[in-house]
Amino acid sequence: MTVIAVVSAGLSQPSSTRLLADRLAEAAGRHLAGPAENTEIRVVELRGLAVDIANNLVTGFPSPALKEALETVERADGLIAVTPIFTASYSGLFKSFFDVLDNTALQGTPVLIAATGGTARHSLALEHALRPMFTYLRAVVVPTAVYAASEDWGATSGDGLASRVDRAAGELAALLSRTPPKRPAEEPLIPFEQQLAALRPFTTG
């Protein structure tokens, strides 16, 4: 069973960010080998967690609902992360969610990044903002990032949005098929003798 978490930071209802997220998730499922029931898509909508995310920034711990969302992302084999572009970058809500996520949670996890915006002029925000953020988190970001401007929703197929969605989803699926499934995270226990011994080598004498 391959689990893909989908994080959508769309704010309106209905949201084109969520629409893009759903299309990417559907395409990724299609590209993954084997029967469809072997892929599980778990969607995390950040809008309903906005206050909880802000509270976590203030108190340092997540509410039960936010904890569940963070664990969904942490345990997933792959991630599709979609944000609207606000003021030339990811939305603050999107960034804040990844700020409260443990900074090792996405280590080695294949991630597909995508964004929506009013015009295509902001598409490089994916490369300038999202990609470095996930690189910092040591995720493996697929080469194709998908940007959907308003006009893309009315474009003909061909080299339009549909083919970019398909290419990015194919890249994610290919990465996922080569990545071993995630095991439930366990806190590593370092025996105390080993902790003490680790201090010895860098003694300068």
Add this chain to the structure above:
Amino acid sequence: MQFGIFTVGDVTTDPTNGTTPTEAERIKAMVTIALKAEEVGLDVFAMGEHHNPPFVPSSPTTMLGYVAAKTDRLILSTSTTLITTNDPVKIAEDYAMLQHLADGRVDLMMGRGNTGPVYPWFGQDIRNGIALAIENYALVHRLWREDVVDWEGNFRTPLQGFTSTPRPLDGVPPFVWHGSIRSPEIAEQAAYYGDGFFANNIFWPKEHFARLIELYRTRFAYYGHGTPDQAIVGLGGQVFMRKNSQDAVREFRPYFDKAPVYGNGPSLEDFTEQTPLTVGSPQQVIDRTLTFRESFGDYQRQLFLMDHAGLPLKTVLEQLDILGEEVVPVLRKEFAARRKPGVAEAPTHAARVAARDAALVAG
């Protein structure tokens, strides 16, 4: 089981009237609160250590020495002593000195501190936090147990033929708790030495601490200090009480809403549900505190945070009256009635001297 209070020592404006105590007023208030703790029958007064405003307690042994002179039974402790940025030699010396002056009524809780700039201010690097806690405590532990120490480490100048004075009272060092809110390495350290583990659970949900305490108990047994049930656990708590719970909520809410640590965040209702904070009647505090045992097992020390967020001294003293008169006597009885056989007693100097002597006789 021991009950007491711990203070952060923050100077905070009272949000209900805009008044801010001076440092002098806050320091004297902390002393008044400590003396009140003894008066109302509490066992422990613990104080934090900070090196930045708005906190006043940079020099805990000075204050605890003064409190020691004015009290007879109260155990004086810390919450926490910065094992990362203090010189371990000075910790060993200062707390041994205090132990003599207080006739053994001293223990301490080691912590790493959470204010980034304190590390560079004291010549350290926060990225070495765990390593500093491990190496520095290893040295404190030796200085209190070996008369002459040769030592070399990564973080302070080496020692040749060093004797830390005064030697611990009766040859028995102060008991040490290791405080942590998230690091399994520290639970492991406490277990290795057979020291206490204090989980300051007041700002975090209990599931998180249940895992850390379970780890500590398992490893305590692994290192041969006793059964997991015999490990020595301390917990935090945070309460505000009035006879009627609605009055408690009404009076505490403005302080909660503006509190430096969690203010302007979740609602009082959410926070009380998700953390051990209890705002209500004395009976509610009793009921809630008894649930800690169900989550974490029998434990030895319960400390409450009572004086923060700008609460006036008069209110804090009233709270201590309620705590000492109505809450702690019931908790003592109820915890004792529920305690499993074989659980360790709370650590005291007298008991530790007796245990040492018994071990010597047994050879």
